[in-house]
Amino acid sequence: MTSAGVQASRPGGVLYDPLDPETQRNPFPVYRRLRDEDPVHRVASRNFWVLSRFEDVYAAARDTQAFSSARGLTFEEDEIAKLGLAPTIVMMDPPRQTALRRLVSRGFTPRRVAGLEAPIRAFVVERVERMRAAGRADFIRELAGPLPTLVVAHFLGVPEEDRPRFDAWSNAIVQANAAGRVLTNVADAVADLYRYFGGLIEARRAQRRDDMISALLDSELDGERLSDAEILGFCFVMIAGGNDTTTGLLGGAAALLTECRDQRRLLVECPERIPHAVEEFLRLTSPVQGLSRTTTREVTLRGRTIPADAKVHLLYAAANRDPREFGPTAEALDVGRRIHRHLAFGSGPHFCMGAAVARLQSRVALEELLGRLPEFAVDEAAGRYAPGPFVRRFESLPIEARA
Ligand code: HEM
Structure with missing residues (x-):
């Protein structure tokens, strides 16, 4: 095994193991080899296929007739059976x-999304100022971790007094994601959460508010309404x-901005x-x-035949660095x-x-971070990545909060 988790099993062959911790820390060398040398790759040891070129991943994501989501989103065979959740x-x-x-x-109206900007900005400003006062902090614990939880809570209409409970369930579900169990293995937190949201649905049914659950209760199409189970799901x-996901984006952006000073200057000068x-x-x-x-x-793709009933992993992250789509500088920040x-x-x-919610919170977080702490620096080497093959994110990332 080389330092990037790549092993040549035969001349020109690539061995890709998404569960290898080193691959999770730095998957980009093996992604490059997959794209260049084996774009329709079979992971024999775990019996699944991997697509890594932009063109192929893009086409497969859109072709839901040939590539189904109904049997789960991981390369584990029996994922849905393990779920114990309504699909x-x-x-x-x-x-x-x-x-x-x-x-x-109908719950994702532009007005409802725009209404999140004020609470997002208030929270970000408070946390950025707290980091500035402390001088050193953990960027994930202070900002990139709690911000998305706050946003989802606001969006769903979780009242302020219930936030500590909601945050605890959210954390349990995020930990389960990190363990590589997308949407699984969190039975207790899910049961509590379902009970809680069951109560919230009842409360909103009795009296509507301006929140997502009220909107979902009211949404109707061709005489069809969402069931309570569908709203809970x-x-x-x-x-x-x-x-x-949003934590991953914010932590990754902070690391890229620390590394690429010239790119950061462009954003500080031109927000x-x-x-x-x-x-x-x-x-x-x-x-x-x-x-x-x-x-x-x-x-059949690029001369290889993938059988029916096969798991196919769509590597969005590898596709997003494909020079065939983004040119020779595909791996650089521009x-x-x-x-x-x-x-x-x-x-x-x-x-x-x-997407609009994620874009909004990322924009506001970067505006306030770069506006108030233009000289901040995160220490990527001292940071820690969350384990897991699906969502890549720092779970801790020290920051020096310099103005
Ligand atoms: C940077 C942050 C985010 C990233 C990178 C991200 C990424 C993704 C991706 C890749 C999918 C497609 C799943 C598939 O191909 O099977 C997806 C679906 C979805 N995302 Fe996000 N997401 C982010 C933030 C959010 C937020 C903040 C919300 C909710 C407020 C959200 C709600 C959803 C929902 C409901 C779906 C399912 C859509 C469907 O199956 O029709 N995401 N997301």
């Missing part, structure tokens, strides 16, 4: 997923999908470039490294890069429903 929108295929998504999207997906830069941070960090599908039929599309939020029917 949620991310683990369904069209047309049912399309219908549910249409109903749920959706709350769960928001918590499981909205937390450590109006930040929204565009967020897309470049999304592309390069790709917090969701990859998710799997199951083939519904035989698929905050002015022209980006037509990227795969950090997936693509096609399952494109991230929280």
Whole structure:
């Protein structure tokens, strides 16, 4: 095994093990080899396939007829059986997923998203100032960890007094994600959370408020309404999908900005470039490294045949650094890069429903961080990555908070 978790099993062969801790810390060398040498790769030891070129991952994510989400999103065979949860929108295929998504999207109005900006900014300013006063802090504990939890709580309409309980359940679910169990193995937290949201649904049914759950209760399409189980499932997906992903983006952006001083200067001098830069941070960090599908039929790609019923891992993070799509500087940070599309939020029917929310909090966090602490520096070598093959994120990252 080399330092990047790559092993040549035959001349020109690539051995990719997403569960290898060194690969999780720095997966980019093996991603490069997968793209260049074996773009339709089979991980024999775990019996799944891997796509890594932009063109292939993009096409597979959009082709839900051949690449199904209904049998889970990891390369584990029996994931759904282990779940013990009602299948949620991310683990369904069209047309049912399309219908549910249409109903749920009524809760994601631009007005509701824009309404989050003031509480996000107030929280970020408080935390950035706290880091400044302390001089040294843990960027994840102070800001990148709690911000997304606060945002999901606001969005769902969790009252202030229930926040400590909500935060504890969110943390349990995020820990489970880190252990490589996407949406699984968190039975106690999920049961508590479901009980709690069951109560919240009842309260909103009796009296509507201006929050997501009230909107979901009211959404109706062609005479169809969401069941309580579907609303609960959706709350769960928001918590499981909205937390450590955003933490990953913010921690990764802080590390890139520490490394690339010239790029940082561009943003400090021209903060109006930040929204565009967020897309470049999304592309390069790709917090969701990859998710799997199951083939519904035989698929032939680049001369190789993937059988029906095979797990295929779509490596969004490898695709997002593919020079065939992004040119020879694909692996470098360029905050002015022209980006037509990227795969950090997936693509096609399952494109991230929280993209606008994630973009908003990342923009505000970077505006306040760069505006108030333009000389900040994080210590990547002293930071720690959360274990797990699916979401890549720092779980601790020391920061020197210099103005
Ligand atoms: C930087 C932050 C985020 C990243 C990188 C991210 C990434 C993704 C990706 C890659 C998918 C596609 C899943 C697939 O291909 O199967 C997805 C779906 C989804 N995301 Fe996000 N996400 C982020 C933040 C959020 C937030 C903040 C929310 C909620 C407020 C959210 C809610 C969802 C939902 C509901 C889906 C399922 C959509 C569907 O299956 O139709 N995400 N996200």
